[in-house]
Amino acid sequence: MSARDRIRARALAEGFDAVGFTSTDRIGPELAEKLDAFMALKRHGEMAWLEEKAERRRHPNALWPEAKSIVALGLNYGPDNNPLDVLAQRDRAAISVYAQGRDYHLVVKKKLKSLAGWMHREWGDAVKVFVDTAPLMEKPLSAAAGIGWQGKHTNLVSRDFGSWLFLGIILTTLEIEADEAEADHCGSCSNCLDVCPTRAFPAPYQLDARRCISYLTIEYGGIIPHEFRKPMGNRIYGCDDCLAVCPWNKFASAAREATLRARPELTAPLLLELARLDDEAFRERFSTNPVKRIGRDRFVRNVCIALGNSGDVAAIPVLEALSADPAAPVRAHAVWALKQLMPADAFMRFAAPREKAESDPAVRAEFSRP
Incomplete structure (x- = not known):
C-alpha cells in the first residue's frame, strides 16, 4: 500500500469519517487574495486575531515553511433530528448542533495526535496538528484535499455528510500523493442564502460576519445592534440555519462519535x-x-x-x-x-x-x- 492509502486506512480506524490529501505547492494565491478581500471590507468585525495573524494564514508554508503535504480530516457531527425545530419553541434555547456535546477541539485533537504520532513512527517525518485554533484556513485546504467544497454559505459541504463535518489538519514533511480537489456541487441552489435571518451573505460564497448570528452570539462581546435582536429569535449560541437547509444533508447521518452527540440538558433547555x-x-x-x-x-x-x-x-x-x-x-x-x-x-x-x-x-x- 502507498503512504496515502495506509494513512487513509489508519485515519478511518481512528474514527475519522473523511480523509483527503493535497500538497502545499498546490495551494495557490487565491487563498490569500480571498482573505485579503474579506478583511479589506472589514467583514471580520471584531475578530482581531484574523488581522494579527493574517500573514501566517495566507499559505500553509507561511505557518511552517518545511511542510510538504496536507492531510485533511473530517469528523461527522450530524444531528439525529432537525436542528431548526427548536426555533418554534420560544421558551427554549437554540444552541448550535456543534456545541451540544463535548468540545470538538478536545475530540478531534486527540484523534489527530494519535494519527500524527503513528505517521511519525512509520516514516520518521515531522508532523504538526491543527484544530481551528492556529492561523490555518481549514476549509479551503480541506476543499483542495478533496473531502468537500466550500458552499455558498462558505462552509464545507460533503457529498457524504452534508454540512456536518468538523475539520482537522495535519501538516507533514512527508511527501504524499495528492487527491483531486472536490468540484462545487451547489448548482443553482440558494437555500442557505435565502434562509439567513440577518442577511449575512452579501453574495454567494461571501459572508459578512458582522451580520452573522454565530458571530454576534459567540465572537462579539458588546451591545448587539437592535436590527439583529428580533431576527435572533431564541438562538443563544450560534446558528444552524444555513447548514440545516442544505440539500446535501439528505445523505448525512447522525454522528457515530458518542462524545459529539447532544447532551440532553443542552437540547432545547429552558x-x-x-x-x-x-x-x-x-x-x-x-x-x-x-x-x-x-x-x-x-x-x-x-x-x-x-x-x-x-x-x-x-x-x-x-x-x-x-x-x-x-x-x-x-x-x-x-x-x-x-x-x-x-x-x-x-x-x-x-x-x-x-x-x-x-x-x-x-x-x-x-x-x-x-
Missing part, C-alpha cells in the same frame, strides 16, 4: 433556567463544552434577547433582576427584553428610577430608545 445561571453554575454546566469559552456574561446577554423574543411574561421578574446585573451588557439587553414584554406604562414606572441610577451610557440608552 431559557428561564439559563437566565438564572451565575458564573459558577455556568462553568459547571458547560464544562468540556464549547459554550464555556464565551463566559457567563456574554451568554446571559444572549439569553436576555431570546427572552425578549419569547413573549413569556413569566420572564419579567428574572429580567428585572438581570437589569441590575454587575455586567453592563447583561443589564442593557435585560432592559431591552423588558420593553418587549411589559406594557408601556408598566415599563415607564419600572424604568424611571433605574435610568437615573444607571452609570453606563449604553444601558441608559436602552431605557429611552423607542
